[in-house]
Amino acid sequence: MEKRFDKIIDRRNTNSYKWDVKENELPMFVADMDFEVAPSITKTLSERISHPIFGYSTMPDSWHESYHFFFKERYGWEIEKDNLLFSLGIIPTISTSVRAFTDEGDEIIVFTPVYHVFFHSIENNKRKVIKSPLKYENGHYSIDWVDFENKISSPKCKMLILCNPHNPCGRIWNKDELERIGNLCKKHNILVISDEVHGPITRPGKEYVPFASVNDTNKEISIIALAPTKAWNIAGIQTSAAYAYNKEIRNKLEFALNADEVMEGNVFSYLIPKACFIDGIEWLDEMREYVYSNIETVKKYIEENIPSLSVSEIDATYLMWIDISKISKNDEDFCSFMRETTGLYVSKGSTFGEEGKGFFRLNVACQRSVLLDGLNRLKKAVDNYKE
Numbered sequence: 001m002e003k004r005f006d007k008i009i010d011r012r013n014t015n016s017y018k019w020d021v022k023e024n025e026l027p028m029f030v031a032d033m034d035f036e037v038a039p040s041i042t043k044t045l046s047e048r049i050s051h052p053i054f055g056y057s058t059m060p061d062s063w064h065e066s067y068h069f070f071f072k073e074r075y076g077w078e079i080e081k082d083n084l085l086f087s088l089g090i091i092p093t094i095s096t097s098v099r100a101f102t103d104e105g106d107e108i109i110v111f112t113p114v115y116h117v118f119f120h121s122i123e124n125n126k127r128k129v130i131k132s133p134l135k136y137e138n139g140h141y142s143i144d145w146v147d148f149e150n151k152i153s154s155p156k157c158k159m160l161i162l163c164n165p166h167n168p169c170g171r172i173w174n175k176d177e178l179e180r181i182g183n184l185c186k187k188h189n190i191l192v193i194s195d196e197v198h199g200p201i202t203r204p205g206k207e208y209v210p211f212a213s214v215n216d217t218n219k220e221i222s223i224i225a226l227a228p229t230k231a232w233n234i235a236g237i238q239t240s241a242a243y244a245y246n247k248e249i250r251n252k253l254e255f256a257l258n259a260d261e262v263m264e265g266n267v268f269s270y271l272i273p274k275a276c277f278i279d280g281i282e283w284l285d286e287m288r289e290y291v292y293s294n295i296e297t298v299k300k301y302i303e304e305n306i307p308s309l310s311v312s313e314i315d316a317t318y319l320m321w322i323d324i325s326k327i328s329k330n331d332e333d334f335c336s337f338m339r340e341t342t343g344l345y346v347s348k349g350s351t352f353g354e355e356g357k358g359f360f361r362l363n364v365a366c367q368r369s370v371l372l373d374g375l376n377r378l379k380k381a382v383d384n385y386k387e
């Protein structure tokens with residue numbers, strides 16, 4: 001296992017968004033892993049490529065069956081075949097839902113700091129972002145329930161975009177929290193779009209909770225965006241699914257996804273879920289072990305060598321959230337300084353909303369040797385930085 005994930009694969013000059021950086025730079029920003037994919041993925045793709053015609057595709061039964069198998073086995077959640085729709089990506093599903101279920105000028109709430117593309121899906125469609133800042137205490141993030149209910153009781157507020165588990169802080173929302181979100185959203189007539197793309201990437205021994213698996217209320221008031229793309233690192237192959245239990249919601253969503261022309265995949269899109277959700281499970285669990293031992297490595301390194309920084313609790317994703325507020329209130333300045341002087345390229349915290357000021361996000365889905373290089377660069381930057 002160690003060998004598989006320790007293997008360095010040169011991604012420079014491969015049109016990789018992550019690795020399109022200067023020679024001396026080390027990218028640890030965008031959510032993209034540097035590991036060789038599961039053998040089942042390479043096998044599925046090579047078999048398909050060996051047939052030399054790439055015309056329009058139909059959807060095999062394995063597409064539904066793969067989602068059904070994985071979510072039932074792992075989380076006890078039954079995904080009924082008819083309730084699952086194909087969509088090219090998580091963000092296409094979110095943006096389409098924004099347009100289909102809200103009107104221009106409506107308010108859409110998010111828990112911040114949060115994956116910044118949610119802001120784009122809302123604002124590009126002329127809706128208003130309403131932030132409910134998460135509370136941050138002793139490295140732990142939690143929902144401010146009073147603030148949340150206050151904001152969703154506005155008649156203009158129509159939708160919650162939930163990140164479950166949460167990117168960037170890596171919180172797994174537990175059953176009680178998801179139930180409380182569901183009850184409040186039902187009370188105030190809020191549609192929940194739950195983005196669960198990071199769901200399978202959790203600390204070994206812990207699992208995330210699919211929003212719709214919690215109870216009937218949650219099922220009735222939500223659209224769940226699912227995909228194997230983050231956990232198996234195949235974002236370059238566009239494939240995802242949107243689950244809607246409520247018939248009225250599902251019909252409207254299907255019409256809107258169709259109108260946006262995001263319901264048809266490429267030749268690989270329909271084949272790849274089986275390679276991940278059924279045949280790629282061993283790889284997934286090994287990856288989680290490796291990534292979480294990277295996370296422990298970072299925590300230990302920071303404790304021993306850079307005590308002015310601290311690391312927030314993390315149980316999901318491979319994206320660590322590092323508190324630099326003791327050395328800088330200006331994350332943008334610190335991150336630019338670090339990139340310029342050491343080449344280490346991370347995501348500045350304020351990208352995820354102003355609540356992310358004084359933090360940066362570090363992608364640790366890389367080989368241990370690369371991680372150690374990154375940590376040494378980080379120490380150098382902190383040692384030399386003056387605000």
Ligand SMILES: Cc1ncc(COP(=O)(O)O)c(C=O)c1O
Pocket residue numbers: 031088089090091092115163167195197198227229235240
């Ligand atoms: C929370 C979250 N949602 C969605 C995406 C992107 O999904 P897609 O490429 O399927 O649109 C990302 C990518 O990093 C993400 O972190």
